[in-house]
Amino acid sequence: MTDRRLTPANGRVAHVSLRGEVAAERYTEGERRRVCRPVAAIRDDRRPRARLRELILHEVFVVLEERDGWAFGFAARDGYVGHVRADDLGPELWQTTHVVTARQSYLVEEPVLKTDAEISAISFGTRLSVMTTHEDGRWGEVAVLRAPGEEEGHKRTSTMYVPMAHLAPVNARDADPVTVAERFLGTPYLWGGNSGFGIDCSGLVQAAxxxxxxxxxxxxxxxxxxxxxxxxxxxxxxxxxxxxxxAIVVGADRLIHANAHHMAVAHEGIEAARRRIEAQGEGAVIAHRRIARPPERATSLTPPRG
Incomplete structure:
Protein backbone atom coordinates (compact mmCIF):
# COMPACT_ATOMS: atom_id res chain seq x y z
CA MET A 1 0.00 0.00 0.00
CA THR A 2 1.42 3.38 -1.01
CA ASP A 3 1.97 6.15 1.52
CA ARG A 4 -0.10 9.18 0.45
CA ARG A 5 2.40 11.47 2.16
CA LEU A 6 5.13 10.37 -0.27
CA THR A 7 3.07 9.60 -3.39
CA PRO A 8 2.67 12.71 -5.58
CA ALA A 9 -0.57 11.69 -7.28
CA ASN A 10 -4.27 12.39 -6.80
CA GLY A 11 -5.97 10.53 -9.65
CA ARG A 12 -6.15 13.57 -11.90
CA VAL A 13 -2.40 14.20 -11.97
CA ALA A 14 0.78 12.40 -10.97
CA HIS A 15 4.49 13.10 -11.08
CA VAL A 16 6.20 11.63 -14.15
CA SER A 17 8.24 9.31 -11.91
CA LEU A 18 5.00 7.41 -11.20
CA ARG A 19 4.10 6.70 -14.81
CA GLY A 20 3.22 3.01 -15.04
CA GLU A 21 2.87 2.73 -11.25
CA VAL A 22 -0.24 4.79 -10.50
CA ALA A 23 -3.22 5.72 -12.65
CA ALA A 24 -3.69 9.39 -13.51
CA GLU A 25 -5.23 11.48 -16.27
CA ARG A 26 -1.88 13.16 -16.88
CA TYR A 27 1.73 13.04 -15.71
CA THR A 28 3.96 16.06 -15.20
CA GLU A 29 7.35 17.16 -13.88
CA GLY A 30 5.57 19.97 -12.08
CA GLU A 31 6.57 23.59 -11.59
CA ARG A 32 9.02 24.64 -8.88
CA ARG A 33 7.73 27.59 -6.84
CA ARG A 34 9.09 29.28 -3.75
CA VAL A 35 7.21 30.07 -0.55
CA CYS A 36 6.57 33.80 -0.28
CA ARG A 37 5.49 33.97 3.38
CA PRO A 38 7.54 33.39 6.56
CA VAL A 39 5.76 30.03 7.04
CA ALA A 40 3.28 28.18 4.81
CA ALA A 41 1.34 25.05 5.77
CA ILE A 42 1.22 21.84 3.76
CA ARG A 43 -2.35 20.69 4.23
CA ASP A 44 -4.46 17.56 3.86
CA ASP A 45 -7.51 17.81 1.60
CA ARG A 46 -9.19 14.87 3.34
CA ARG A 47 -9.35 16.50 6.77
CA PRO A 48 -10.68 20.05 6.06
CA ARG A 49 -7.20 21.26 5.05
CA ALA A 50 -5.61 20.12 8.31
CA ARG A 51 -1.95 21.15 8.67
CA LEU A 52 0.38 18.23 7.97
CA ARG A 53 3.78 19.97 7.87
CA GLU A 54 5.16 23.43 7.13
CA LEU A 55 7.42 25.12 4.61
CA ILE A 56 9.68 28.06 5.37
CA LEU A 57 10.19 31.29 3.39
CA HIS A 58 11.76 30.60 -0.02
CA GLU A 59 11.68 26.80 0.31
CA VAL A 60 10.61 25.07 -2.90
CA PHE A 61 7.25 23.38 -3.42
CA VAL A 62 6.80 21.48 -6.70
CA VAL A 63 3.30 22.20 -8.00
CA LEU A 64 1.65 19.43 -10.02
CA GLU A 65 -1.83 20.95 -10.19
CA GLU A 66 -3.62 24.14 -9.18
CA ARG A 67 -7.37 24.21 -8.51
CA ASP A 68 -9.67 26.55 -6.59
CA GLY A 69 -6.83 28.51 -5.03
CA TRP A 70 -4.88 25.44 -3.87
CA ALA A 71 -1.65 23.99 -5.26
CA PHE A 72 -1.20 20.22 -5.07
CA GLY A 73 2.36 18.90 -5.10
CA PHE A 74 5.30 18.10 -2.86
CA ALA A 75 8.07 19.74 -0.83
CA ALA A 76 11.41 19.65 -2.62
CA ARG A 77 13.30 19.12 0.64
CA ASP A 78 11.79 15.71 1.47
CA GLY A 79 9.04 14.85 -1.03
CA TYR A 80 6.20 15.44 1.44
CA VAL A 81 2.91 15.58 -0.51
CA GLY A 82 -0.05 17.85 0.15
CA HIS A 83 -1.80 21.11 -0.65
CA VAL A 84 -0.47 24.64 -0.20
CA ARG A 85 -2.46 27.82 -0.74
CA ALA A 86 -1.54 29.05 -4.20
CA ASP A 87 -1.06 32.62 -2.94
CA ASP A 88 1.58 31.34 -0.48
CA LEU A 89 3.79 30.53 -3.48
CA GLY A 90 5.73 32.61 -5.99
CA PRO A 91 8.17 32.04 -8.84
CA GLU A 92 11.62 30.52 -8.44
CA LEU A 93 13.73 33.53 -9.38
CA TRP A 94 17.16 32.73 -7.96
CA GLN A 95 19.45 30.12 -6.47
CA THR A 96 19.99 29.89 -2.73
CA THR A 97 23.39 30.91 -1.39
CA HIS A 98 22.67 31.03 2.37
CA VAL A 99 20.25 29.63 4.93
CA VAL A 100 19.16 30.98 8.33
CA THR A 101 20.71 28.84 11.06
CA ALA A 102 19.51 30.85 14.09
CA ARG A 103 16.15 29.83 15.54
CA GLN A 104 14.79 33.18 14.35
CA SER A 105 16.17 36.17 12.51
CA TYR A 106 14.70 39.19 10.77
CA LEU A 107 14.64 41.19 7.58
CA VAL A 108 14.91 44.97 7.69
CA GLU A 109 14.61 47.69 5.07
CA GLU A 110 18.03 49.27 5.65
CA PRO A 111 21.43 47.84 6.69
CA VAL A 112 21.64 49.86 9.91
CA LEU A 113 21.77 48.48 13.45
CA LYS A 114 19.92 51.38 15.10
CA THR A 115 16.89 51.88 12.89
CA ASP A 116 13.21 52.58 13.24
CA ALA A 117 12.42 50.73 10.01
CA GLU A 118 9.88 47.92 10.09
CA ILE A 119 11.28 44.43 10.54
CA SER A 120 9.92 41.07 9.37
CA ALA A 121 10.61 37.99 11.47
CA ILE A 122 11.96 34.93 9.64
CA SER A 123 12.67 31.40 10.81
CA PHE A 124 15.46 28.88 10.91
CA GLY A 125 15.59 27.30 7.48
CA THR A 126 14.74 30.45 5.51
CA ARG A 127 16.63 30.24 2.22
CA LEU A 128 18.19 33.41 0.83
CA SER A 129 20.38 34.59 -2.00
CA VAL A 130 22.91 37.09 -0.64
CA MET A 131 23.81 39.53 -3.43
CA THR A 132 26.31 41.64 -1.50
CA THR A 133 27.16 42.67 2.07
CA HIS A 134 27.25 46.00 3.92
CA GLU A 135 28.92 47.47 7.01
CA ASP A 136 32.02 45.26 6.84
CA GLY A 137 29.96 42.13 6.33
CA ARG A 138 27.44 42.71 9.11
CA TRP A 139 24.41 42.81 6.79
CA GLY A 140 23.50 40.72 3.77
CA GLU A 141 21.49 42.27 0.96
CA VAL A 142 18.82 39.85 -0.25
CA ALA A 143 15.80 39.75 -2.53
CA VAL A 144 12.57 38.65 -0.85
CA LEU A 145 9.49 37.36 -2.65
CA ARG A 146 6.37 39.43 -2.14
CA ALA A 147 3.09 37.68 -1.48
CA PRO A 148 0.20 38.39 -3.85
CA GLY A 149 -1.34 41.76 -3.06
CA GLU A 150 1.99 43.11 -1.77
CA GLU A 151 3.54 43.74 -5.20
CA GLU A 152 4.47 47.22 -6.35
CA GLY A 153 3.14 47.20 -9.90
CA HIS A 154 4.60 44.05 -11.41
CA LYS A 155 7.52 43.84 -8.97
CA ARG A 156 7.50 40.44 -7.25
CA THR A 157 10.53 41.03 -5.00
CA SER A 158 11.78 43.63 -2.56
CA THR A 159 15.33 44.32 -1.40
CA MET A 160 15.87 43.63 2.30
CA TYR A 161 18.78 43.15 4.68
CA VAL A 162 19.53 40.34 7.14
CA PRO A 163 22.22 39.92 9.84
CA MET A 164 24.97 37.76 8.32
CA ALA A 165 25.70 36.33 11.79
CA HIS A 166 22.42 34.41 11.51
CA LEU A 167 23.30 32.79 8.17
CA ALA A 168 25.51 29.99 6.90
CA PRO A 169 26.41 29.05 3.32
CA VAL A 170 23.81 26.65 1.96
CA ASN A 171 26.47 23.93 1.50
CA ALA A 172 27.75 24.18 5.10
CA ARG A 173 26.99 21.40 7.55
CA ASP A 174 26.60 21.44 11.30
CA ALA A 175 28.59 18.75 13.11
CA ASP A 176 26.14 17.79 15.86
CA PRO A 177 22.35 17.43 15.60
CA VAL A 178 21.97 17.90 19.35
CA THR A 179 23.59 21.33 19.15
CA VAL A 180 21.20 22.26 16.35
CA ALA A 181 18.18 21.01 18.31
CA GLU A 182 19.26 23.02 21.36
CA ARG A 183 18.95 26.25 19.35
CA PHE A 184 15.20 25.59 19.50
CA LEU A 185 14.99 25.34 23.31
CA GLY A 186 11.87 27.19 24.45
CA THR A 187 10.29 27.22 20.99
CA PRO A 188 6.52 26.68 21.37
CA TYR A 189 5.22 23.20 20.58
CA LEU A 190 3.05 23.26 17.45
CA TRP A 191 1.59 20.07 15.98
CA GLY A 192 2.83 19.84 12.38
CA GLY A 193 5.23 22.76 12.94
CA ASN A 194 8.61 23.10 11.23
CA SER A 195 9.75 26.59 12.15
CA GLY A 196 11.44 28.63 14.85
CA PHE A 197 8.00 30.08 15.63
CA GLY A 198 6.50 26.66 16.46
CA ILE A 199 7.69 23.09 15.98
CA ASP A 200 6.75 19.50 16.82
CA CYS A 201 8.83 16.45 17.69
CA SER A 202 9.47 15.24 14.15
CA GLY A 203 9.98 18.77 12.87
CA LEU A 204 12.77 19.22 15.42
CA VAL A 205 14.43 15.94 14.43
CA GLN A 206 14.23 16.78 10.74
CA ALA A 207 15.69 20.26 11.27
CA ALA A 208 18.56 18.88 13.38
CA ALA A 247 13.21 12.54 20.99
CA ILE A 248 16.95 13.12 20.54
CA VAL A 249 19.39 11.81 23.15
CA VAL A 250 21.62 14.54 24.63
CA GLY A 251 23.61 12.39 27.05
CA ALA A 252 23.50 9.34 29.29
CA ASP A 253 20.20 10.31 30.96
CA ARG A 254 19.02 13.39 29.11
CA LEU A 255 17.06 14.04 25.94
CA ILE A 256 15.63 16.97 24.04
CA HIS A 257 12.24 16.98 22.36
CA ALA A 258 9.36 19.18 21.28
CA ASN A 259 6.44 17.95 23.34
CA ALA A 260 2.93 18.83 24.43
CA HIS A 261 3.71 18.23 28.14
CA HIS A 262 6.03 21.26 28.26
CA MET A 263 4.31 22.85 25.22
CA ALA A 264 7.83 23.67 24.08
CA VAL A 265 11.17 22.26 23.05
CA ALA A 266 12.69 21.15 26.35
CA HIS A 267 15.32 18.99 27.98
CA GLU A 268 14.05 16.09 30.07
CA GLY A 269 15.59 13.14 31.84
CA ILE A 270 15.33 9.96 29.76
CA GLU A 271 13.93 7.85 32.59
CA ALA A 272 11.61 10.66 33.67
CA ALA A 273 10.29 10.92 30.11
CA ARG A 274 9.86 7.13 29.87
CA ARG A 275 7.84 7.02 33.10
CA ARG A 276 5.74 10.07 32.26
CA ILE A 277 4.89 8.95 28.72
CA GLU A 278 4.05 5.43 29.86
CA ALA A 279 1.87 6.80 32.69
CA GLN A 280 -0.02 8.84 30.10
CA GLY A 281 -0.99 5.58 28.44
CA GLU A 282 1.21 6.08 25.38
CA GLY A 283 3.35 3.00 25.97
CA ALA A 284 7.04 2.25 26.19
CA VAL A 285 9.89 3.14 23.85
CA ILE A 286 9.34 1.20 20.62
CA ALA A 287 12.64 1.96 18.84
CA HIS A 288 16.15 3.18 19.60
CA ARG A 289 17.96 4.25 16.43
CA ARG A 290 21.55 5.35 15.82
CA ILE A 291 22.16 7.64 12.86
CA ALA A 292 25.42 7.48 10.93
CA ARG A 293 26.88 10.84 9.97
CA PRO A 294 27.53 11.39 6.26
CA PRO A 295 31.18 11.68 5.18
CA GLU A 296 32.69 15.12 4.99
CA ARG A 297 32.40 16.75 1.60
CA ALA A 298 34.21 19.58 -0.08
CA THR A 299 32.31 22.85 -0.19
CA SER A 300 31.08 23.58 -3.69
CA LEU A 301 31.46 27.03 -5.17
CA THR A 302 28.15 26.53 -6.98
CA PRO A 303 25.24 26.15 -4.56
CA PRO A 304 22.61 23.53 -5.38
CA ARG A 305 19.12 24.50 -6.42
CA GLY A 306 16.54 24.47 -3.68
Whole structure:
Protein backbone atom coordinates (compact mmCIF):
# COMPACT_ATOMS: atom_id res chain seq x y z
CA MET A 1 0.00 0.00 0.00
CA THR A 2 1.42 3.38 -1.01
CA ASP A 3 1.97 6.15 1.52
CA ARG A 4 -0.10 9.18 0.45
CA ARG A 5 2.40 11.47 2.16
CA LEU A 6 5.13 10.37 -0.27
CA THR A 7 3.07 9.60 -3.39
CA PRO A 8 2.67 12.71 -5.58
CA ALA A 9 -0.57 11.69 -7.28
CA ASN A 10 -4.27 12.39 -6.80
CA GLY A 11 -5.97 10.53 -9.65
CA ARG A 12 -6.15 13.57 -11.90
CA VAL A 13 -2.40 14.20 -11.97
CA ALA A 14 0.78 12.40 -10.97
CA HIS A 15 4.49 13.10 -11.08
CA VAL A 16 6.20 11.63 -14.15
CA SER A 17 8.24 9.31 -11.91
CA LEU A 18 5.00 7.41 -11.20
CA ARG A 19 4.10 6.70 -14.81
CA GLY A 20 3.22 3.01 -15.04
CA GLU A 21 2.87 2.73 -11.25
CA VAL A 22 -0.24 4.79 -10.50
CA ALA A 23 -3.22 5.72 -12.65
CA ALA A 24 -3.69 9.39 -13.51
CA GLU A 25 -5.23 11.48 -16.27
CA ARG A 26 -1.88 13.16 -16.88
CA TYR A 27 1.73 13.04 -15.71
CA THR A 28 3.96 16.06 -15.20
CA GLU A 29 7.35 17.16 -13.88
CA GLY A 30 5.57 19.97 -12.08
CA GLU A 31 6.57 23.59 -11.59
CA ARG A 32 9.02 24.64 -8.88
CA ARG A 33 7.73 27.59 -6.84
CA ARG A 34 9.09 29.28 -3.75
CA VAL A 35 7.21 30.07 -0.55
CA CYS A 36 6.57 33.80 -0.28
CA ARG A 37 5.49 33.97 3.38
CA PRO A 38 7.54 33.39 6.56
CA VAL A 39 5.76 30.03 7.04
CA ALA A 40 3.28 28.18 4.81
CA ALA A 41 1.34 25.05 5.77
CA ILE A 42 1.22 21.84 3.76
CA ARG A 43 -2.35 20.69 4.23
CA ASP A 44 -4.46 17.56 3.86
CA ASP A 45 -7.51 17.81 1.60
CA ARG A 46 -9.19 14.87 3.34
CA ARG A 47 -9.35 16.50 6.77
CA PRO A 48 -10.68 20.05 6.06
CA ARG A 49 -7.20 21.26 5.05
CA ALA A 50 -5.61 20.12 8.31
CA ARG A 51 -1.95 21.15 8.67
CA LEU A 52 0.38 18.23 7.97
CA ARG A 53 3.78 19.97 7.87
CA GLU A 54 5.16 23.43 7.13
CA LEU A 55 7.42 25.12 4.61
CA ILE A 56 9.68 28.06 5.37
CA LEU A 57 10.19 31.29 3.39
CA HIS A 58 11.76 30.60 -0.02
CA GLU A 59 11.68 26.80 0.31
CA VAL A 60 10.61 25.07 -2.90
CA PHE A 61 7.25 23.38 -3.42
CA VAL A 62 6.80 21.48 -6.70
CA VAL A 63 3.30 22.20 -8.00
CA LEU A 64 1.65 19.43 -10.02
CA GLU A 65 -1.83 20.95 -10.19
CA GLU A 66 -3.62 24.14 -9.18
CA ARG A 67 -7.37 24.21 -8.51
CA ASP A 68 -9.67 26.55 -6.59
CA GLY A 69 -6.83 28.51 -5.03
CA TRP A 70 -4.88 25.44 -3.87
CA ALA A 71 -1.65 23.99 -5.26
CA PHE A 72 -1.20 20.22 -5.07
CA GLY A 73 2.36 18.90 -5.10
CA PHE A 74 5.30 18.10 -2.86
CA ALA A 75 8.07 19.74 -0.83
CA ALA A 76 11.41 19.65 -2.62
CA ARG A 77 13.30 19.12 0.64
CA ASP A 78 11.79 15.71 1.47
CA GLY A 79 9.04 14.85 -1.03
CA TYR A 80 6.20 15.44 1.44
CA VAL A 81 2.91 15.58 -0.51
CA GLY A 82 -0.05 17.85 0.15
CA HIS A 83 -1.80 21.11 -0.65
CA VAL A 84 -0.47 24.64 -0.20
CA ARG A 85 -2.46 27.82 -0.74
CA ALA A 86 -1.54 29.05 -4.20
CA ASP A 87 -1.06 32.62 -2.94
CA ASP A 88 1.58 31.34 -0.48
CA LEU A 89 3.79 30.53 -3.48
CA GLY A 90 5.73 32.61 -5.99
CA PRO A 91 8.17 32.04 -8.84
CA GLU A 92 11.62 30.52 -8.44
CA LEU A 93 13.73 33.53 -9.38
CA TRP A 94 17.16 32.73 -7.96
CA GLN A 95 19.45 30.12 -6.47
CA THR A 96 19.99 29.89 -2.73
CA THR A 97 23.39 30.91 -1.39
CA HIS A 98 22.67 31.03 2.37
CA VAL A 99 20.25 29.63 4.93
CA VAL A 100 19.16 30.98 8.33
CA THR A 101 20.71 28.84 11.06
CA ALA A 102 19.51 30.85 14.09
CA ARG A 103 16.15 29.83 15.54
CA GLN A 104 14.79 33.18 14.35
CA SER A 105 16.17 36.17 12.51
CA TYR A 106 14.70 39.19 10.77
CA LEU A 107 14.64 41.19 7.58
CA VAL A 108 14.91 44.97 7.69
CA GLU A 109 14.61 47.69 5.07
CA GLU A 110 18.03 49.27 5.65
CA PRO A 111 21.43 47.84 6.69
CA VAL A 112 21.64 49.86 9.91
CA LEU A 113 21.77 48.48 13.45
CA LYS A 114 19.92 51.38 15.10
CA THR A 115 16.89 51.88 12.89
CA ASP A 116 13.21 52.58 13.24
CA ALA A 117 12.42 50.73 10.01
CA GLU A 118 9.88 47.92 10.09
CA ILE A 119 11.28 44.43 10.54
CA SER A 120 9.92 41.07 9.37
CA ALA A 121 10.61 37.99 11.47
CA ILE A 122 11.96 34.93 9.64
CA SER A 123 12.67 31.40 10.81
CA PHE A 124 15.46 28.88 10.91
CA GLY A 125 15.59 27.30 7.48
CA THR A 126 14.74 30.45 5.51
CA ARG A 127 16.63 30.24 2.22
CA LEU A 128 18.19 33.41 0.83
CA SER A 129 20.38 34.59 -2.00
CA VAL A 130 22.91 37.09 -0.64
CA MET A 131 23.81 39.53 -3.43
CA THR A 132 26.31 41.64 -1.50
CA THR A 133 27.16 42.67 2.07
CA HIS A 134 27.25 46.00 3.92
CA GLU A 135 28.92 47.47 7.01
CA ASP A 136 32.02 45.26 6.84
CA GLY A 137 29.96 42.13 6.33
CA ARG A 138 27.44 42.71 9.11
CA TRP A 139 24.41 42.81 6.79
CA GLY A 140 23.50 40.72 3.77
CA GLU A 141 21.49 42.27 0.96
CA VAL A 142 18.82 39.85 -0.25
CA ALA A 143 15.80 39.75 -2.53
CA VAL A 144 12.57 38.65 -0.85
CA LEU A 145 9.49 37.36 -2.65
CA ARG A 146 6.37 39.43 -2.14
CA ALA A 147 3.09 37.68 -1.48
CA PRO A 148 0.20 38.39 -3.85
CA GLY A 149 -1.34 41.76 -3.06
CA GLU A 150 1.99 43.11 -1.77
CA GLU A 151 3.54 43.74 -5.20
CA GLU A 152 4.47 47.22 -6.35
CA GLY A 153 3.14 47.20 -9.90
CA HIS A 154 4.60 44.05 -11.41
CA LYS A 155 7.52 43.84 -8.97
CA ARG A 156 7.50 40.44 -7.25
CA THR A 157 10.53 41.03 -5.00
CA SER A 158 11.78 43.63 -2.56
CA THR A 159 15.33 44.32 -1.40
CA MET A 160 15.87 43.63 2.30
CA TYR A 161 18.78 43.15 4.68
CA VAL A 162 19.53 40.34 7.14
CA PRO A 163 22.22 39.92 9.84
CA MET A 164 24.97 37.76 8.32
CA ALA A 165 25.70 36.33 11.79
CA HIS A 166 22.42 34.41 11.51
CA LEU A 167 23.30 32.79 8.17
CA ALA A 168 25.51 29.99 6.90
CA PRO A 169 26.41 29.05 3.32
CA VAL A 170 23.81 26.65 1.96
CA ASN A 171 26.47 23.93 1.50
CA ALA A 172 27.75 24.18 5.10
CA ARG A 173 26.99 21.40 7.55
CA ASP A 174 26.60 21.44 11.30
CA ALA A 175 28.59 18.75 13.11
CA ASP A 176 26.14 17.79 15.86
CA PRO A 177 22.35 17.43 15.60
CA VAL A 178 21.97 17.90 19.35
CA THR A 179 23.59 21.33 19.15
CA VAL A 180 21.20 22.26 16.35
CA ALA A 181 18.18 21.01 18.31
CA GLU A 182 19.26 23.02 21.36
CA ARG A 183 18.95 26.25 19.35
CA PHE A 184 15.20 25.59 19.50
CA LEU A 185 14.99 25.34 23.31
CA GLY A 186 11.87 27.19 24.45
CA THR A 187 10.29 27.22 20.99
CA PRO A 188 6.52 26.68 21.37
CA TYR A 189 5.22 23.20 20.58
CA LEU A 190 3.05 23.26 17.45
CA TRP A 191 1.59 20.07 15.98
CA GLY A 192 2.83 19.84 12.38
CA GLY A 193 5.23 22.76 12.94
CA ASN A 194 8.61 23.10 11.23
CA SER A 195 9.75 26.59 12.15
CA GLY A 196 11.44 28.63 14.85
CA PHE A 197 8.00 30.08 15.63
CA GLY A 198 6.50 26.66 16.46
CA ILE A 199 7.69 23.09 15.98
CA ASP A 200 6.75 19.50 16.82
CA CYS A 201 8.83 16.45 17.69
CA SER A 202 9.47 15.24 14.15
CA GLY A 203 9.98 18.77 12.87
CA LEU A 204 12.77 19.22 15.42
CA VAL A 205 14.43 15.94 14.43
CA GLN A 206 14.23 16.78 10.74
CA ALA A 207 15.69 20.26 11.27
CA ALA A 208 18.56 18.88 13.38
CA UNK A 209 19.48 16.02 11.05
CA UNK A 210 19.14 17.90 7.77
CA UNK A 211 21.35 20.70 9.12
CA UNK A 212 24.02 17.99 9.54
CA UNK A 213 23.57 16.68 6.00
CA UNK A 214 21.39 13.69 6.87
CA UNK A 215 18.32 13.19 4.67
CA UNK A 216 15.31 12.95 6.94
CA UNK A 217 11.58 12.48 6.29
CA UNK A 218 8.97 14.67 7.93
CA UNK A 219 6.98 12.43 10.31
CA UNK A 220 8.15 10.35 13.26
CA UNK A 221 6.87 7.02 11.93
CA UNK A 222 8.98 7.53 8.80
CA UNK A 223 11.98 8.63 10.87
CA UNK A 224 11.86 5.35 12.82
CA UNK A 225 13.39 3.67 9.76
CA UNK A 226 16.49 5.90 9.84
CA UNK A 227 19.89 4.54 10.80
CA UNK A 228 20.35 1.26 12.67
CA UNK A 229 18.74 -0.28 15.70
CA UNK A 230 20.98 0.61 18.64
CA UNK A 231 21.86 -1.68 21.52
CA UNK A 232 22.93 -0.76 25.00
CA UNK A 233 22.89 2.65 26.64
CA UNK A 234 21.64 5.62 24.60
CA UNK A 235 24.37 7.81 23.12
CA UNK A 236 24.37 11.46 22.14
CA UNK A 237 22.48 11.92 18.87
CA UNK A 238 20.49 8.68 19.11
CA UNK A 239 16.74 8.82 18.46
CA UNK A 240 14.19 7.33 20.87
CA UNK A 241 10.72 6.58 19.54
CA UNK A 242 7.38 6.12 21.19
CA UNK A 243 4.14 5.62 19.29
CA UNK A 244 3.67 9.01 17.61
CA UNK A 245 6.67 10.66 19.29
CA UNK A 246 10.43 11.02 18.89
CA ALA A 247 13.21 12.54 20.99
CA ILE A 248 16.95 13.12 20.54
CA VAL A 249 19.39 11.81 23.15
CA VAL A 250 21.62 14.54 24.63
CA GLY A 251 23.61 12.39 27.05
CA ALA A 252 23.50 9.34 29.29
CA ASP A 253 20.20 10.31 30.96
CA ARG A 254 19.02 13.39 29.11
CA LEU A 255 17.06 14.04 25.94
CA ILE A 256 15.63 16.97 24.04
CA HIS A 257 12.24 16.98 22.36
CA ALA A 258 9.36 19.18 21.28
CA ASN A 259 6.44 17.95 23.34
CA ALA A 260 2.93 18.83 24.43
CA HIS A 261 3.71 18.23 28.14
CA HIS A 262 6.03 21.26 28.26
CA MET A 263 4.31 22.85 25.22
CA ALA A 264 7.83 23.67 24.08
CA VAL A 265 11.17 22.26 23.05
CA ALA A 266 12.69 21.15 26.35
CA HIS A 267 15.32 18.99 27.98
CA GLU A 268 14.05 16.09 30.07
CA GLY A 269 15.59 13.14 31.84
CA ILE A 270 15.33 9.96 29.76
CA GLU A 271 13.93 7.85 32.59
CA ALA A 272 11.61 10.66 33.67
CA ALA A 273 10.29 10.92 30.11
CA ARG A 274 9.86 7.13 29.87
CA ARG A 275 7.84 7.02 33.10
CA ARG A 276 5.74 10.07 32.26
CA ILE A 277 4.89 8.95 28.72
CA GLU A 278 4.05 5.43 29.86
CA ALA A 279 1.87 6.80 32.69
CA GLN A 280 -0.02 8.84 30.10
CA GLY A 281 -0.99 5.58 28.44
CA GLU A 282 1.21 6.08 25.38
CA GLY A 283 3.35 3.00 25.97
CA ALA A 284 7.04 2.25 26.19
CA VAL A 285 9.89 3.14 23.85
CA ILE A 286 9.34 1.20 20.62
CA ALA A 287 12.64 1.96 18.84
CA HIS A 288 16.15 3.18 19.60
CA ARG A 289 17.96 4.25 16.43
CA ARG A 290 21.55 5.35 15.82
CA ILE A 291 22.16 7.64 12.86
CA ALA A 292 25.42 7.48 10.93
CA ARG A 293 26.88 10.84 9.97
CA PRO A 294 27.53 11.39 6.26
CA PRO A 295 31.18 11.68 5.18
CA GLU A 296 32.69 15.12 4.99
CA ARG A 297 32.40 16.75 1.60
CA ALA A 298 34.21 19.58 -0.08
CA THR A 299 32.31 22.85 -0.19
CA SER A 300 31.08 23.58 -3.69
CA LEU A 301 31.46 27.03 -5.17
CA THR A 302 28.15 26.53 -6.98
CA PRO A 303 25.24 26.15 -4.56
CA PRO A 304 22.61 23.53 -5.38
CA ARG A 305 19.12 24.50 -6.42
CA GLY A 306 16.54 24.47 -3.68
Missing amino acids: LMACGVDCPGDSDMQAALGDEAEGAPERGDLLFWKGHV
